[in-house]
Amino acid sequence: MISDITLGQFFPGFSLLHKLDPRTKLIGAILFIVAIFMAKTPLAFVLLTLFTVAMILVSRISFSVILRGIRPVVYILIFTSILNIFMTKGAGEPLVAFWVLKIYKEGIIRAIFMTVRVILLIVGSSMLLTYTTSPISLTDGLESLLSPLAKIHIPVHVFSMMMTIALRFIPTLVEETDKIMNAQKSRGADFSSGSLVRRAKALIPIIVPLFVSAFKRAEELAVAMECRCYRVDKKRSKLVKLSFGARDFLSFAVFAVFLAGVILISRMSPALFGGGALARALCYRI
Amino acid sequence: MYKLELKNVSYLYSKNTPFEKLALSDVNIGFEAGKITGLIGHTGSGKSTLVNLLNGLNRPTEGTVLLDGKDIWEKPKEIAKIRTEVGLVMQYPEYQLFDETVRADIGFAPRNLGLEEEEIERRVAEAIAFTGIDGALLDKSPFELSGGQKRRVAIAGVMAMGSSVLVLDEPAAGLDPRGRREILDGIHAYAKKNGLTVILVSHSMEDMAYYCDNVIVMNRGRVYMQGTVDAVFSDAEALMDIGLNVPMVARIAAALRKKGFPLEGTLYTVEGVKNAILRMRKEGKA
Numbered sequence: 001m002i003s004d005i006t007l008g009q010f011f012p013g014f015s016l017l018h019k020l021d022p023r024t025k026l027i028g029a030i031l032f033i034v035a036i037f038m039a040k041t042p043l044a045f046v047l048l049t050l051f052t053v054a055m056i057l058v059s060r061i062s063f064s065v066i067l068r069g070i071r072p073v074v075y076i077l078i079f080t081s082i083l084n085i086f087m088t089k090g091a092g093e094p095l096v097a098f099w100v101l102k103i104y105k106e107g108i109i110r111a112i113f114m115t116v117r118v119i120l121l122i123v124g125s126s127m128l129l130t131y132t133t134s135p136i137s138l139t140d141g142l143e144s145l146l147s148p149l150a151k152i153h154i155p156v157h158v159f160s161m162m163m164t165i166a167l168r169f170i171p172t173l174v175e176e177t178d179k180i181m182n183a184q185k186s187r188g189a190d191f192s193s194g195s196l197v198r199r200a201k202a203l204i205p206i207i208v209p210l211f212v213s214a215f216k217r218a219e220e221l222a223v224a225m226e227c228r229c230y231r232v233d234k235k236r237s238k239l240v241k242l243s244f245g246a247r248d249f250l251s252f253a254v255f256a257v258f259l260a261g262v263i264l265i266s267r268m269s270p271a272l273f274g275g276g277a278l279a280r281a282l283c284y285r286i
Numbered sequence: 287m288y289k290l291e292l293k294n295v296s297y298l299y300s301k302n303t304p305f306e307k308l309a310l311s312d313v314n315i316g317f318e319a320g321k322i323t324g325l326i327g328h329t330g331s332g333k334s335t336l337v338n339l340l341n342g343l344n345r346p347t348e349g350t351v352l353l354d355g356k357d358i359w360e361k362p363k364e365i366a367k368i369r370t371e372v373g374l375v376m377q378y379p380e381y382q383l384f385d386e387t388v389r390a391d392i393g394f395a396p397r398n399l400g401l402e403e404e405e406i407e408r409r410v411a412e413a414i415a416f417t418g419i420d421g422a423l424l425d426k427s428p429f430e431l432s433g434g435q436k437r438r439v440a441i442a443g444v445m446a447m448g449s450s451v452l453v454l455d456e457p458a459a460g461l462d463p464r465g466r467r468e469i470l471d472g473i474h475a476y477a478k479k480n481g482l483t484v485i486l487v488s489h490s491m492e493d494m495a496y497y498c499d500n501v502i503v504m505n506r507g508r509v510y511m512q513g514t515v516d517a518v519f520s521d522a523e524a525l526m527d528i529g530l531n532v533p534m535v536a537r538i539a540a541a542l543r544k545k546g547f548p549l550e551g552t553l554y555t556v557e558g559v560k561n562a563i564l565r566m567r568k569e570g571k572a
Contacts, residue, residue, distance in 0.1 A: 179381070
């Protein structure tokens with residue numbers, strides 16, 4: 001069902017990851033993503049994977065939830081893997097040659113790396129951001145990090161307010177869509193059979209009521225905010241002030257060491273590990 | 287045999303996630319054919335969850351739902367057919383309106399059934415007669431109507447499906463007393479004329495007492511009481527125990543009895559109490 005989408009959903013909790021300052025997590029996520037793209041060898045990917053698993057364990061979010069978060073991108077991954085396998089030209093002889101299709105060793109390796117990379121990217125960033133950070137504190141953190149831009153007249157507050165509202169209403173709209181779909185199904189609407197045109201047409205009874213209520217909701221929210229004297233140009237105080245604690249500085253250190261470790265490992269030569277076959281495989285550079 | 291029956295039904299929301307919640311546990315209910323059965327309970331008692339099981343929008347986690355003695359989930363692929371046999375009017379159904387005209391919107395369900403234009407026209411006419419919609423409104427956009435009129439159009443839209451069972455989740459919520467009475471009167475008349483089995487969810491004890499033959503009381507996902515209106519309302523104490531109220535006139539009758547007036551019978555309607563008082567006076571007891 002539509003409400004089973006877990007990608008981009010917040011799971012409340014009290015773990016270390018939940019308690020970190022949102023700014024720490026935002027910067028940590030950026031460092032993590034940089035590390036993913038700096039990783040060049042299998043050994044570096046092993047380190048990245050271990051780090052991701054460690055984050056999952058710390059957050060106490062179950063693995064099944066995380067698997068469900070990856071499910072929506074599986075088809076994209078399969079598709080790009082296939083493209084990678086067939087489109088990559090290698091130096092040596094092709095492993096398999098069939099008509100115009102040739103598969104090289106490099107293609108397979110590239111496809112595996114790409115898949116691991118995307119999965120780590122999704123799991124890692126959603127672990128740090130959406131799963132363990134409430135949307136409100138996430139935008140708070142973003143606003144705080146971007147606040148220097150206000151000096152050059154970029155309306156940071158407006159953007160963060162827009163983002164807060166958008167994030168806040170995603171679950172509401174999902175619920176609403178679910179309700180409207182149920183109502184139309186109860187009137188005999190069929191969304192899952194017929195030609196493409198017919199299926200597209202079948203969406204009208206969902207989209208029209210959804211838009212109508214979204215606009216109505218927006219108007220009501222605007223009136224409610226104005227009734228509470230909300231003004232974009234006025235400085236607002238905060239109920240919860242963001243502040244870095246010891247655990248935030250410690251986490252920065254962990255992320256920095258980790259990034260440095262990934263970069264370092266990616267540059268290591270197999271000779272460091274004795275130069276055997278396994279060492280050569282682990283340090284194979286793409 | 288019951289028209290619609292629930293056997294050992296349990297329902298779990300968000301199974302296998304941190305949000306898992308048992309909404310219904312071991313529910314056994316029979317809805318008699320041709321009768322109006324009321325469903326009462328606090329918010330969160332599982333009424334709406336139950337309602338979504340009746341026409342196969344959701345599948346029970348455990349147990350079976352029987353329509354005319356047959357499990358509705360016997361062939362999951364044909365569940366859409368069950369949805370046309372059990373008409374469901376959801377809470378605040380006016381949010382499901384989408385078509386260009388009132389006529390087209392009410393005709394949506396019969397059109398999905400693939401009926402002839404003449405038959406659709408006939409059903410629309412019948413549905414608007416019972417829901418009290420002015421014929422002049424038929425060619426207007428449903429979005430131009432008032433809240434109460436939209437509600438009527440939405441109810442008419444489900445009636446036009448011609449189901450043998452009609453489930454209504456709070457059909458009169460948020461309407462003024464007169465609109466309330468008119469809509470419920472219309473549903474009552476329509477049900478009695480066509481011999482429908484009706485399940486009416488409501489918060490109002492007065493409505494239950496006035497329109498229903500049987501009553502089911504839900505509490506914390508379980509069936510708390512079920513029986514005829516007489517039987518359920520005569521046990522006022524059990525109802526008060528879970529924080530529900532008996533109809534106001536029933537409380538007046540109870541207060542009068544306490545003061546020493548010998549009122550006879552189970553009293554929960556204005557008419558009944560009036561007659562009892564008149565009878566008592568005639569017999570010269572007060």
